[in-house]
Amino acid sequence: MNPEILNELATALERYFKAIPLQKEPNPPDLLPLIKNLGELQKKYHHDLESELRHFMQRQSYEKALLKIRELQS
Numbered sequence: 066m067n068p069e070i071l072n073e074l075a076t077a078l079e080r081y082f083k084a085i086p087l088q089k090e091p092n093p094p095d096l097l098p099l100i101k102n103l104g105e106l107q108k109k110y111h112h113d114l115e116s117e118l119r120h121f122m123q124r125q126s127y128e129k130a131l132l133k134i135r136e137l138q139s
Contacts, residue, residue: 067113070110071134071137074118074122074130074134075131077099077106078127079131081099081127082127082128082131103125106122115137117133118133118137
């Protein structure tokens, strides 16, 4: 798997996960653009993703997707 794709997906997922706990704070970050970006990346790299990672991204199982990326990066 292309390491650049894995890094791009991991960065997007990490941004999403960092924004979630901030939803309880005043002026929380908007999750919609982050979720939209994840969907766009999933579509952009659909054919390049390893099958299990593709499945996790399609199902929006983002925690599992990030774990799989870490596994593929090691």
